[in-house]
Amino acid sequence: MQKNRWIELLLLCICLLRFASMAAAAAAALGRSGELGEEKNFEGSSDLVDLQYHMGPVLASPVNVYIIWYGRWNQNQQATIRDFIYSLSAPPSSASYPSVADWWRTVRLYTDQTGSNITGNFVLSGEFYDYKYSHGGYLSRLDIQSVIKNSVAASNPHALPLNPHDGLYLVLTSADVRVQDFCRAVCGFHYFTFPTIVGVTVPYAWVGYSGTQCPGMCAYPFAWPKYSGSTNGGHGIMKPPNGDVGAEGMISVIAHELAEVSSNPLVNAWYAGDDPTAPTEIADLCLGVYGSGAGGGYVGAVSKDAWGSGYNLNGAKGRKYLVQWVWNPVSRRCYGPNALD
Template sequence: MQNQKLLPSSYFFFLLICLFHVSSSLMQFKQAENYEGSSDLVELEYHMGPVLASSPINLYIIWYGHWKPTQQATIRDFIYSISSSSSSSSSSSSSPSYPSVADWWKTVRLYTDQTGSNITGNIVLSGELYDFSYSHGTHLSRLDIQSIIKTAVTSYPTPLPLNPHNGLYLVLTSYDVQVQDFCRAVCGFHYFTFPTIVGVTVPYAWVGYSGAQCPGMCAYPFAWPKDSPPSRNGGHDVMGSPNGDVGVDGMISVIAHELAEVSSNPLVNAWYAGDDPTAPTEIADLCLGVYGSGGGGGYVGKVYKDSWGNGFNVNGVKGRRFMLQWVWNPLKRRCFGPNALD
């Protein structure tokens, strides 16, 4: 985050009471009615708050519950891919080929703060903590996520650093953890911690593993809701997931969604559309269900298929492939990703 003066703690307490809103990844694809978005319907505005422009962003992951090593490896590789530039040749072993996750992040980087500083392109996985003991139980409220962060930064003997300067905390809950509104209304959210709970104000995001609880809602397009209407081609075809785990592959798109929004609106006073800061429509909310050209209305758009028929739209490190939802491009004034056909 920029070294800007933050609001006094009394204001955060007021926000706790009156403005406890979190940006939600509502992965209900039917909401993307306008194919690739519409500049006529969107009034995305800057509200003078900070963005995450300090480089690097130090990302700290809290693995809450039980995770398979393969699941953790896939998510880590996605994080590593954000800062890994594309190679000009697909034969390069050191860099992912175009279009890459880093190319997707370039759209997020177009957003600036009031000094003209762009969101950073350097996100570093700087620490991980494994909360295998379910320190706050298996039924969590939204506010409990902040308590999990507090536990992580005060745990003995190896706590995560408490970094209010350029830290970003990502809480990931396993298949058996129920979080308030998860699957019913949200797949993930972001906000900022309250000094009364954590001690300082830092941005954070939460995403849950949906493979067991609600793949049809939170792992789209690798699973479809049971009551979904037919797709554009008249069927209910399920697209194969590129890394072999529907829950993790769907989760990665939600993580991307939340990282884009927490970077462009970390204190809920920077980039969003609408007049109500308690219910902002943010840069990824504008593109729900859009993954390729022509996307929207239950159709993901034009994406790639690997040799097994699994879908993806960007490349990552170690030969990984991912399917990431597009975000709003402020220059083109429409949803956009590096796999766009125009």
């Protein structure tokens, strides 16, 4: 038991160091120094990005996604997010090019040591509604794992299955829930559960609703950061294609975390840098890049509908989404299917 506790503490320290690195990357990408014009990205090809494979597993088998809705949500927000998850594996006939599934094909280029590609098969296999706030209105990072534990508890009549084989747990917190470092340093994160808390090791991700707490940080470009000097309705503001700034911001963060948890689920697979406690992952390399020519606070060339809503991907059921690009390991550049070259 004592050995397990030491292991848990070691993993927690690694987790905290990793989050610190992610915070630094996010701050740089959003121009935390005070000028959006100082944003850096790798939209063009680059030989300076040292992305390497470290022999760990990727999510190569079909994935069963389990959503945990923590707090209170409205049905429109939930439908927007559900449809995005469905769109990842939707048949080509369900959405025109460029589609969400087309975007995921770049993520699928990553393989494990056997040559198996990341899966293209995501199934929304269960949802748990934690509307009673089982762990209160403020959650630490470690509390997220306890939220997962509660959702799979046998004593709960609507419990999710505990699936260590091909399960992925997605914890989504509502507008009134505060999460450690949310808005200050992170919009979401991914990791793996500790057996001493959940009972097994299983990948998971957390994303918070940013519509009221920090839309300028986590729902950009549908809102501007306060330090930018711009306001909602100012030059460059896009309208959200599905009508909810916070939910639209979540979509891109969910996509970011799904790409990274699939390519680096145990933090020992695909990442750049020599320090495994602070990896720079395949979506971290493309923060703020949504289209060709992105940089300096400009999201790149994306489409707009008749109402001025910005998007770069078509989803199933007629929806549209704005999702950041990810690093393409073949062309060695940030890439999305809406690229102009």
